[in-house]
Amino acid sequence: LFRFSHNNLRITRILKCLGEMGYEHYQVHLVKFFLTETLARETLPNVKRSALDYFLFTIRSKHKRRELVHYAWQHFKPRGSFVWGPHNKLMKYRPRSAKSQLHQKAEDKQETLGKKCDDSVEKDQNQSVEEEQKAVEKEQKDVDAADLQPKMNDEDVKEKISECVLKGGDGEEEKEASFIQQEDKDLTSETEEVQGTAENDCTKESKKRKLDANMADGNEGGPLKSPTDIENISRNLGECAI
Numbered sequence: 001l002f003r004f005s006h007n008n009l010r011i012t013r014i015l016k017c018l019g020e021m022g023y024e025h026y027q028v029h030l031v032k033f034f035l036t037e038t039l040a041r042e043t044l045p046n047v048k049r050s051a052l053d054y055f056l057f058t059i060r061s062k063h064k065r066r067e068l069v070h071y072a073w074q075h076f077k078p079r080g081s082f083v084w085g086p087h088n089k090l091m092k093y094r095p096r097s098a099k100s101q102l103h104q105k106a107e108d109k110q111e112t113l114g115k116k117c118d119d120s121v122e123k124d125q126n127q128s129v130e131e132e133q134k135a136v137e138k139e140q141k142d143v144d145a146a147d148l149q150p151k152m153n154d155e156d157v158k159e160k161i162s163e164c165v166l167k168g169g170d171g172e173e174e175k176e177a178s179f180i181q182q183e184d185k186d187l188t189s190e191t192e193e194v195q196g197t198a199e200n201d202c203t204k205e206s207k208k209r210k211l212d213a214n215m216a217d218g219n220e221g222g223p224l225k226s227p228t229d230i231e232n233i234s235r236n237l238g239e240c241a242i
Contacts (some may be wrong), residue, residue: 001044008050015058028064031055035068039075052084067095211237 001007011034018026034055038048052072059065069085070093076082082090211233 001047003046005046005050008047008054011047012050012054012058015055019058019060024060024064027059028061028068031059031068032071035072035075039072039077056084063096066093070095 015027015030018024018030031051034044034047034051037044038051056065056068056072059068070090073079073082073085073087073090079087
């Protein structure tokens with residue numbers, strides 16, 4: 001660093017990286033080290049320009065950056081040639097004491113704790129809201145399931161009541177109903193039998209008449225027919241016995 005200046009750009013990159021990666025407190029110490037070595041002790045004259053033009057303005061914290069500018073102004077020679085800050089403001093500027101810095105740290109801690117408390121309260125509220133939503137969804141599902149079950153109509157209820165009344169009544173009514181049903185069945189069966197016998201009689205009578213008419217025609221027209229002719233006639237008439 002004392003002989004060459006080709007590493008100054010790398011130091012600038014290191015300082016920017018510390019700020020980007022969340023290590024800003026390391027930035028302040030490193031820049032103050034270079035300001036002390038270049039301005040106060042004058043051991044690194046080749047780094048002086050880079051420290052004032054680039055290193056100093058990589059600090060992300062405005063408060064820390066103002067403190068370092070004031071520190072550089074105090075050790076810069078001559079002060080009238082200092083161009084990295086307004087002289088009137090630098091003269092009025094008073095760096096914070098150690099007590100004020102500790103007070104600031106305490107306030108920062110309180111703010112972080114308050115944020116954590118707020119986050120915990122928000123989480124609890126979100127959890128309670130989620131639980132309420134789940135309860136409402138469960139009730140809705142129960143209502144839907146109840147609606148899906150088949151509902152009994154008034155007619156079905158009346159039929160069931162009548163059945164219960166009939167079942168709970170006397171046995172004599174059941175016996176009378178069964179007796180009436182049996183009589184109806186017997187009447188229908190007798191009617192069917194009578195109809196069947198009447199149909200059979202009608203068919204037989206018509207076949208006999210046809211056979212008698214054929215025999216009469218044979219007697220008038222000529223000699224008696226042979227037994228084979230009679231059998232053929234009987235087959236044609238539906239195999240009726242003579």
